[in-house]
Amino acid sequence: ERLAAAAAPLTAGALADGHTVPLLANLGSPADAAGAVALGAEGVGLFRTEFLFLDAPQAPTVEQQTESYRQLLEAFPGKKVVVRALDAGADKPLPFLTDKDEENPALGRRGLRALRNKEQVLRDQLTALAQADAATEADLWVMAPMVADAEETEYFVGLARELGIRTAGVMAEVPSLALMAEQVFANADFVSIGTNDLTQYTMAADRMLGTVASYQDPWHPAVLRLVAQLGAAGADAGKAVGICGEAAADPLLAVVLVGLGATTLSMTPAALADVRAELGKHTLDQAREMAKAALAASTAAAAKTAAAAAHAA
Ligand code: PEP
Ligand code: MG
Secondary structure, three states: OHHHHHHOOOOOOEOOOOOEOOEEEEEOOHHHHHHHHHOOOOEEEEEEOHHHOOOOOOOOOHHHHHHHHHHHHHOOOOOEEEEEOOOOEOOEOOOOOOOOOOOOHHHOOOOHHHHHHOHHHHHHHHHHHHHHHHOOOOEEEEEEOOOOOHHHHHHHHHHHHHOOOOEEEEEEOOHHHHHOHHHHHOOOOEEEEOHHHHHHHHHOOOOOOHHHHHHOOOOOHHHHHHHHHHHHHHHHHOOEEEEOOHHHHOHHHHHHHHHOOOOEEEEOHHHHHHHHHHHOOOOHHHHHHHHHHHHOOOOHHHHHHHHHHHOOO
16 A cells, blocks of 8 residues: 555556546566556556466465455555456466367467366356455456457356456457457457457467567557457447557557557556656547558558657657
8 A cells, every 4th residue: 555655646647638548557466566556557457367377287276366366456446457367278278277289279279268168267266356356445357368259258248247247358369359349349348459469360470489570560550450440349339448468568559559449558567657658748639640540551660650650749
């Protein structure tokens, strides 16, 4: 609580016209919470829960998980904290949950697909989160990773509500989900765009593979078009559209993402100050002009140049 008070003088994320854009932190363990608060995080936009499960021969108990989530939530009284359900598979295999020897694990049974196949693991995690929520003052939101469409959204949100989660949503990491945005919002309370995986899957280029690293650029207009579709659908539904991939940490791109309809930005805490400063240089109308210019470009590099030229701050 002492750290929360120390961070109070930092201004909240806002555009030059006063339009607010809450700036949230991506965290990997409850121990990172105090540092994020000190850097002015207004809450948590992505809490990665894998740390609890990696290296474990089996899933931690509901009690163990509840204690961890309680520690996290206690660091953010009255603030939004978005927790992601376990994202196992691909680069994060877990012996008790994921399949061995998949030929293309990034396209395999990972994320929500793996949890749905071992539903008790997901039920236990959601139960622990609901218990931690009931014992603390934070505003807990829970989302699923690697969700492909509206049916999977309905499944996850339904199960989360059944187990006592009040606000449930999905990550937009797979292009099929973005293309079905309207139907997704029929059930999801919110969507958070994971631009790392969304870029990987849009460009069909393994984000871990150096030989195709040049494809992993969230400035690509193909990625921006999917963000725009999600932003428009979120606005129509009156629901939040967050960004929690690395793209939110690029100050100029952060402005463009807001112009495309992002309502919150979540990033590594070290990036908060630069993003906060850049947002303050542009109005919402200017951010929309920058977004429009980027969308009309044909390459990632051209999108960046066009956005910068559309409103040079
Ligand atoms: C993403 O894919 O953008 C994301 C935030 O999740 P991760 O980087 O953990 O896959
Ligand atoms: Mg991801």
